[in-house]
Amino acid sequence: MNIKPAVVSSNKQTEEKRQSFLFTLFKRMIMEKPLGTFGLTVIVIFFTAGVFSKFIMPFPIKLVDLFNVRQPPSSKYLLGTDELGRDVLSRLIYGARVSLEVGFGAMTIATIISILIGATSGFLGKTIDMITQRFVDVWMSIPPFIILLIIMSIIPHNLFTMIMVIGITVGIGGARLIRSAVIRIKSEVYVSALDAIGCSKTRALFRHILPNIMPAIIIFFTLGVGGAIMQEAGLDMLGFGLPPGTPSWGIMLFSVWGIWAAFAISLTIYGINMFGDSLRDLLDPRLSGGVGHYSITAKKMKRLKEKLVKSI
Amino acid sequence: MGAYALRRLLWVPVTVILTSMIVFLLVRFIPGNVIDVIQAQMAAQNGGTIDRAAIIKLLGLNVPVYVQYAHWVTGIVLHGNLGTSLISSQPITPMLLQRIPLTFELGFLGILVGFIISIPIGIYAAMRQDTIQDRVLRSIIILLISVPNFLVAYIFLYYASVIWHWIPQLEFIPFFTNPLGNLGMMIIPAIFLGTQQTGGYMRMMRTMMLETLRQDYIRTAWAKGLSERVVVLRHAMKNALIPVVEMVGGGIPILIGGAVLIENIFNLAGTGRLMFDAINQRDYPVISAITLIMSVIVILGNLVMDLTYGWLDPRIHYQ
Numbered sequence: 001m002n003i004k005p006a007v008v009s010s011n012k013q014t015e016e017k018r019q020s021f022l023f024t025l026f027k028r029m030i031m032e033k034p035l036g037t038f039g040l041t042v043i044v045i046f047f048t049a050g051v052f053s054k055f056i057m058p059f060p061i062k063l064v065d066l067f068n069v070r071q072p073p074s075s076k077y078l079l080g081t082d083e084l085g086r087d088v089l090s091r092l093i094y095g096a097r098v099s100l101e102v103g104f105g106a107m108t109i110a111t112i113i114s115i116l117i118g119a120t121s122g123f124l125g126k127t128i129d130m131i132t133q134r135f136v137d138v139w140m141s142i143p144p145f146i147i148l149l150i151i152m153s154i155i156p157h158n159l160f161t162m163i164m165v166i167g168i169t170v171g172i173g174g175a176r177l178i179r180s181a182v183i184r185i186k187s188e189v190y191v192s193a194l195d196a197i198g199c200s201k202t203r204a205l206f207r208h209i210l211p212n213i214m215p216a217i218i219i220f221f222t223l224g225v226g227g228a229i230m231q232e233a234g235l236d237m238l239g240f241g242l243p244p245g246t247p248s249w250g251i252m253l254f255s256v257w258g259i260w261a262a263f264a265i266s267l268t269i270y271g272i273n274m275f276g277d278s279l280r281d282l283l284d285p286r287l288s289g290g291v292g293h294y295s296i297t298a299k300k301m302k303r304l305k306e307k308l309v310k311s312i
Numbered sequence: 313m314g315a316y317a318l319r320r321l322l323w324v325p326v327t328v329i330l331t332s333m334i335v336f337l338l339v340r341f342i343p344g345n346v347i348d349v350i351q352a353q354m355a356a357q358n359g360g361t362i363d364r365a366a367i368i369k370l371l372g373l374n375v376p377v378y379v380q381y382a383h384w385v386t387g388i389v390l391h392g393n394l395g396t397s398l399i400s401s402q403p404i405t406p407m408l409l410q411r412i413p414l415t416f417e418l419g420f421l422g423i424l425v426g427f428i429i430s431i432p433i434g435i436y437a438a439m440r441q442d443t444i445q446d447r448v449l450r451s452i453i454i455l456l457i458s459v460p461n462f463l464v465a466y467i468f469l470y471y472a473s474v475i476w477h478w479i480p481q482l483e484f485i486p487f488f489t490n491p492l493g494n495l496g497m498m499i500i501p502a503i504f505l506g507t508q509q510t511g512g513y514m515r516m517m518r519t520m521m522l523e524t525l526r527q528d529y530i531r532t533a534w535a536k537g538l539s540e541r542v543v544v545l546r547h548a549m550k551n552a553l554i555p556v557v558e559m560v561g562g563g564i565p566i567l568i569g570g571a572v573l574i575e576n577i578f579n580l581a582g583t584g585r586l587m588f589d590a591i592n593q594r595d596y597p598v599i600s601a602i603t604l605i606m607s608v609i610v611i612l613g614n615l616v617m618d619l620t621y622g623w624l625d626p627r628i629h630y631q
Contacts (some may be wrong), residue, residue, distance in 0.1 A: 035451060134323070138330045141607040141614075142338075145569025149591050150338060150599060230460050234573060237462060238588065253463060262463055270458035277454065277515070 036278025434517025
């Protein structure tokens, strides 16, 4: 009699493990989350527009045409001209670059700071954790927008300072998120095993803990970019953001034909949020179906079970 | 519960003291600064210069930083005196006391609006997970938070005044004089303030609902043959709601930040507006005072949230 082994598809499992993490993620995103894919497309489009802005712009951003001030869209100036006769479309394209620079730059700094503070504090535990958390709590008690306003009223306004300021403010707040992710992992067996084999704390942090909190970090990063862009727009509105005249979407909102900038900002943040949301759906281990080295998607699980039932 | 509450309570004074220190330092470490601004102001007003030493003495800047801090703190704790405004030379405490209720009301209404919008949608989206309704509702909510709320408020005011010839009530109606009038005034800014948070609430509600609906006791309820409405509303919702309520506490700082913008746009005489004016005029005592008060409110709010959370969730008792 043929006795089939109880574990039917260990081969399938290893087969899935061999596919890279990114590839599975990407595939699942396209198959299961159309809105997330839409969001990703939007981000990619604006990103490319920003990177290749020099080649796409029909007019230089500073070219002033005082004969054609505040014109509606025409065949020459595709989106109209602003109050100094500059082409709105070119400024919008360059604005993609500026806004995305602020968003991604600020979030990179924020993520680095969050990991440094949150992961170390969460991993090293007890006293360091307690003390660090007090300071993080204090920082989070002060409304972030107010911190931004106060700091920006002191320091000179340029792209670099904005990125640094938004980055640091968001970063210290995000430390709590990273810390809770680290604490969630700390109860796993392999973490105690790390200590048992004599792994140094630094090595443990960077080689073992960090890769396993990647989902939380990725979600924090993606969703934070949208928030950073909005903070920048808010600061611009109050006059505490980038210097006036910079072709940033936030500043363009309140000049003539600001509607295009409003559309651009809303679309970008919408795309980022949809993408981040779908990413969170795919990566959050608490919800059914995580994507990872050792996970099986819900559909595959169902198929496995059917195969098992059939084989018995 | 007792031990948890006690521990939680003990952290409050520590956090408050640390916050006051950081707020103080944040505003004091300014390059260039107060004296130059006052000098410029005096020059503009009287056309004369001012004795720098006298100003420094007047503002109390001639003592080391920690002494300044000590003066400030003792002033607050012992006399309830938050300082005097540099610009208007008015004491700050009465100013603040007058304006805080408005910001409070705005924030409260904002949270209420956010809740009313997001909770039912979150529950429904969780009940119909991954169906077209779920996706559409999620998209709409995310659209709500993607468009910057201050922008929509701005556009709304513009179009309302130009097209419908409507302007917001200019003179403020206090709540106790005329509740309906007051609410009518505040509801529109509150809507704009609240929509900022709906995304977070809805997402959290949906996630928590999804998690709760997979619990064993819900499965028992289904097995008993209870209708969907009873299972969701009577059993699942209450448990799923707890983390969302905790999230409200975390959202208070962001709400305050949003209030600064909204109060500015709708010209409401609240603390946010005062803060903005103070920052514009570099009125440092006012800036420190408001930031401190707002931070203390946030800390106390978090305390209340945590204690409520500990009280509502029986699992916390056994810590």
